[in-house]
Amino acid sequence: MRFVIIGNSAAGVNAAQELRNADKDAQITIVSSEKDMAYSRCLISRFLDGRLKADGLYFKTRNFYHNYNIKPLLGKTALSLDRPAKAVVMADGEKLPYDKLLLAVGAGPIRPKVPGLELPGIFNFYSLEDARRIMKYVKDKLVKEAVVVGAGFVGLEAAYALCKAGIKVTVVERCAQILPAQFDHISSEIIREDLESLGIEIILDESLTSVNGESAVESVTIGEDTDIACSLVIFASGVRPNVLLASEAKLNISKGIVVDEFLNTGDADIFAAGDCIEIEDAVTGKRQPSATWFNAVLQGKFAALNMRGEAKRYSGAIGIQNSVQFHRLAAISFGMSQIMDEDLDYEVISHYNKEQKIYKKLVLKDNLLRGMIFTGDILKAGFYAALIREKIDVGAYKHKLLEPDFSYAYFRKENFGQVGSYAVTPSCWQSPSWFAERSLCMGIK
Amino acid sequence: MKKLYLRIERCSGCKRCELACMDEHRDIDADKPRTRIFVESINERPVPVVCRHCKDALCVSACMAGCMQKDQNSGIVSNQGYLQKCVGCWMCIMACPYGVISPSDNGAMVDNASFAQALKCDLCPKKDTPACVSACPNEVIELRDIQE
Structure with missing residues (x-):
């Protein structure tokens, strides 16, 4: 073949x-x-x-x-x-x-159609070669200020990297929040604070109008007439x-x-x-x-x-499955992390601790988990993702889905296609006096 | 292929396995030890949850750095000891259905330009018997060699 x-x-x-x-x-x-x-x-x-x-x-x-x-x-x-x-x-x-x-x-990356795109100093951030070109340009032109267009993953990763290199970075996003496709408002605000603590400036609800300069990028205009001086522009407005x-x-x-x-x-x-x-x-x-x-x-x-002709059915595509840590804050979004349509049958269970920057949200419908966002504490996120992916009924556990002791242990008979790791449990384990009679239950005299 | 096997009715919830696991991995965890075996509970009954070192491990497929690999001989799934290095992207944490991978939260690593690491069971490669198996007083955990 x-x-x-x-x-x-x-x-x-x-x-x-x-x-x-x-x-x-x-x-x-x-x-x-x-x-x-x-x-x-x-x-x-x-x-x-x-x-x-x-x-x-x-x-x-x-x-x-x-x-x-x-x-x-x-x-x-x-x-x-x-x-x-x-x-x-x-x-x-x-x-x-x-x-x-x-x-x-x-x-492949797409760019908004604005005047000035032919100027040197404008880059995509998609390939290793793009990164090499940006590094060379930063070094040759001693770039001090940069603008990143788009606050998706790619844009924010680029902004974080430039910031680490000592460059003053401004991110321009046309939506009202960062990471609009993956995260909801609360979680995106927590992630934004984490980035802004480094000195990255994030401008929301504004679009790029033009890129300006004589022989190279000198500034960008956003909205009607706000100019931001910069000698480097990175487009990260989607693929x-x-x-x-x-x-x-x-x-x-x-x-x-x-x-x-x-x-x-x-x-x-x-x-x-x-x-x-x-x-x-x-x-x-x-x-x-x-x-x-x-x-x-x-x-x-x-x-x-x-x-190879094995006719293996694939049905596992989930558009939103992202994990991210730009600076100190880890976050994961999975499945229907935001309720987009007007469907009122969705239920949301959430937990938000503002001080600790921990936010967890689960989206349910018909006793099935449909989506989740974990911010600040991502332990066991994969277990919840598996419940979503495998469409497992969680109706019996609704009251404790976000409790600290909720874990895979409840679903230990579910092997997700793998070899099991639990022996058959004797029925005495269910008995209310199990702990007292444990040795008997274990078959030890 | 080696795997941990559990008899939960024997577990008293003493968490000695967790302590032994933390102790065994001190060199990777640096200042904040983390366990890779988790004694969870169901209605106040202890139930340990362990990594299965899966055949088609989702954490391996999810890893964007290529550091999470399944050793073809031992069957051990680990992100340590390969040319590719863990960059702390947490895709494996998102992918693992058992929830047994955790992030190291070593803040110093973020600042020192190296990376926080995903921590998971490696079946203690330096030992003949994994630390949790040796530490369990009730023989809950057993190391089995099975055909995949």
Whole structure:
């Protein structure tokens, strides 16, 4: 079998590894327009502020491609798909024939259309190469002030990294809160305080009007007429699935590459996984892109199984599953962390300790957990996430869902597909006088 | 593959396993010891919860640094001892259905440009028998070698 994978990140690399584990003889090729070996995009801010070197971003070892006998074509761009001939046409004219193809082409940054975008000093913050360019520009131009457009994860990571490098950072966000897609108002305020304590200025409810300067960026204008002096602008106003390759090949496109539950695109030999796809969200039921690392890895693995013809159904896409710690505060959001529609059947259970900066919120409907936000204390967050993901009835425990002693112990018969770790408990354990008669219950005379 | 196996009716809730676990991992936890085994309770009955070192471990899939790995020989899932280093992103904490991974809350690490770490059971690689197993006076915890 000849497997060709376009994309060298979470989905692509994990698919390749899974394919090799299952098939020792297959030809596996990974194509990527980026030169770097597989690195974690989520960590580029830690590279920007010097906490990690480039090799600290590699999520596989340096000899991964060799060990797994995968042919890497890095720094080479796939130009188009020749579906009748079952080949990928490369920019250099080479044709890569495939039996099964995986599109793991990711997403790309988008920018608002404002005047001044052609000026030097404007950057995206999406790739390792972007981070390198920013570092060089900061060093060459002795950047002292920077503006970050967008207060999502990418924007705030960038702001935190620049701040650590001693640069005065202002973040401009058009929504009324930071992290508008993932967190609710209370949790976003707690995270904002954590960032502002470092001196990062965050301006909410304002949009960028223009970027100004003679030969390079000198300032930005926000709203009607507020100017902020800066010599560096980073755009972090969102990403969009890369669909060009698929749409030119007449595959089904909506917001992303449309796939079924087998991650198939509709062409029996072409699959897609990761940030480039649009798939049904397991919690909201809506079709949407699913751009998180965790989704991409699992999709890569499922796509690999399906490329081998194993017909493995994938239904675990959850658009919101994020964990974050910029400075000192850890926070996790999962599933329906905010109630978006007018549905009144949702129930919210929350706990907020302002002094300790601890905020926990659970969203329920029909005795099922649908979403959660944990801020300041993220212990056992994964257990709640599993209750959401596995749609487990929590009706019997509603009164104690956020109690400190609520834990997996209550659901110990639930093995989540893994080998169990509890022996069968003798019925005497349930007896009210169990503790007194413990040795008897244990069978000890 | 090695796994911990529990007989909860024997557990008296003494938490000696937690103490032994904290003590064993002092070098990683630095100034604030944390346990990787948790004696939880159900209606005032103690129930220990442990890492299962899962076959298809979700914490491994969720790890964006690539440091959380399952050793193919021992079956141990750990984020320590690999080329890739834990950066404290907490994706594994979000992914673990058993809730047995916790963050080190060493504030000094944030400032010293290194990273807080995700702490989890590593089955005590320096010991023949994990510290919790040895410490339990009631033989609640057993180390088993099973086929996955």
